[in-house]
Amino acid sequence: MDSTRTLSFQSLQLADADGNNAVTSKEIRALHLHRQLSSAEHIHHEAASPLPKRLSPAVFASITETQPRHAPWLKKALARMETSQAFWKEREPTPKSATTRRKTIPKPSVPAPPSCATIWEAASTGNVSELRRLLEVEKRDVFRHHEADGGRTILHYACWHGHVNIVMYATMFVQATKGLEALRLFVNCIDSAxxxxxxxxxxxxxxxxxxxxxxxxxxxxxxxxxxxxxxxxHGDNALHWSARVSSLPIVRYLVKETDAAVFAVIADNYKHEKPLDIAKRMLQRKPSMQATEVYDLLRHVYRECNIRLKIQYGKKIRLHQEAERKSKRNEEVVYALDTARVCASRADGLWRSCHEAAESARNALEAKLLDDAGKEAVGRAQLWLDTKDGKAWAKKELPAALDDLKNLIQDGTLPKPRDMKKVAAVRLGEAYIAMQETDARDQMRKKFMREHPLLESRDVEFFKRLVLAAPHK
Structure with missing residues (x-):
């Protein structure tokens, strides 16, 4: 090793903090001796200066703990390298055959929405399917109030939590099952007095x-x-509450899109505060851009509310007058129909009584004429039988009458008389007289029907059907 990169024995001995005659890299870093390795000049300067004291084990431990071995970026790179090596060391299992199908990874099942015990819980959580089950299957009352929570309905809960789907389903359900009038009462119901x-x-x-x-x-x-x-x-309406929470879109919609807003703007609560006063107080308490815009909007509307109030009042009066005229017209039509029905009923009763009286008189006249015609026919038949032609006819028809009499005697219908010829002649004369009487009565009935037809009143029946078929408004 080069002399410029060597260390003295005294420096190495001072670096041995634990006294085991072995110097580690941590001990060298603790004494900052790595700087001596990087610069030879620093080594010579270190040799000229007095040697520092040996570090105690406690001080050495604190220094090594505060100075990690690797820098953070190097630690991150080493961790990625180890992870990559571990991944590529794992061998992929060999497939059993070429036709083996791939195993399908099951998709994680979506947990079903929790079931709700009450309709109020379903409305609070926005669970439409559970609310539908409770209302349609279990037949829960949609108008029921929750007495344990201030008398609120499912519509109160849905509006409070902001569940549009619950509001849409509840209103559609009430409209489909109860009607429009029940729906109007449902959206205006109060929780409690x-x-x-x-x-x-x-x-x-x-x-x-x-x-x-x-x-x-x-x-x-x-x-x-x-x-x-x-x-x-407390006397607060929708605009009071919208101004209190500084909800600009709601205030803008209520003021510009609804007709009743002009009456709500000038309404006072029980503290004699208008929505404009509440908006001003909220602006002073917590200034914000939204509160400022709400206050400016209400101030502008309040400034113009006099003109709008007159317009709305005129529109209200006009609609009221139109409703009164329509109601009066309907009442007149109903009164006319009721009067027509009463008159038609009375006319029908009078017509029936007159018809029955006329029919009885006609029947009496018909019976009298038929009796007279029958008596006259009987007299003519008797006179004709006493004539020469009548006797010749009786003599001609007598054998047939005898045969009929014998048949009746053989059947046991008539007893055997002493003089069969005389009895047959008498029966023949009676049959001729009865036939002449029947023919005369039939001819007289036809003549009477032509001269005195049945009583009918097509006009009365027509008007009666017309009145009864008129719809009752």
Whole structure:
């Protein structure tokens, strides 16, 4: 080794901190002797200067602990090298055959959403499938209030936590099962008489959920008939709460997109504070750009609310008058239909009574005419039988009458008379008279029907069907 790179015995002896007559690299670094190895001049200077004292083991340990062996970047490189060597040392297993299929790595299964015991828990966590199961399968009441938590409904929970999917499903379920009127009552229901908080107020005053989701919820509630000017137990409406939380998108939507905002802007709570006063107080308490814009927006609206209030008031009066006219017209139509039904019923009863009286008179006249025609036919038949032609006809038809009589006697229908010829002649005359009477009555009935037809009133039946077929509004 070169003389410029050698160390003196005294320096090596001082470097031996543990006294085992062996100098390690750590001991050399502890005494900073590596600098002597890099510079020969430093070695000569070290030899001329007085030798330092031997380091104690405690001081040596503290120095070696504070100075690591390798630099951080070198440690990182060595660790990567060891990892790479260990990876390439592992041998890949040889395949059993060329046709062996690759083993499919099973995909990690997605855990199913936890089941909820109550509809309020499902609404709070945003679990739509569990809420659908509870409402449609287990038939839970969608209007039920949670008495243990201030009387809140599932719509209150969904609006508070900002779950748009729960709000959409609950409103669609109520509309499909209960109707539009029930949906309007559902979105305006209060939790309890103590707080008088609606789902709209819950969405406006909540800090949970995303702001865009809460804005979508508020738009849905307003679309389904949520009352914007409703005040809670402290007199605060939706604009009071939106100004209190400095929610600029919600305030902008309520002021510019809804008609009832002009009434909510000028409304006072129980502390005689308007939404503008609350926005000013929040700006003074915690100044921010959002609070400043909310205050400027409400101040601008409050400045123009007089004109807007007149416009809204005129529109409200116009709509009220149109509704009154429509209601009055419907009442008049209903009254006319009811009167027509009563009159038609009375006319129908009167017509039926008159028809029955006329029919009875007609039937009596028909019976009288038929009796007269029958009596007249009987008299003519009897007179004809006494004539020469009648006797000749009776003599001609007598054998056939005798045969019929014999058949009746053989059948046991009639007993055997003493004079069969006389009885056959009498029966022949009676049959002729009955036939003439029947023919005369039939001819008289046809003549009477032509001269006196059945009573009908097509006009009454037509108007009666027209009135009864009219829809009841």
């Amino acid at each position: 103590y707080s008088r908080c609606t789902p709209l107020l819950e969405a406006c005053r909540s800090y949970k959920g995303h702001l865009n989701d809460k804005l979508k919820i508020i738009k849905l509630l307003v679309l389904y008939g949520a009352t914007l000017e409703h005040q809670d137990a």
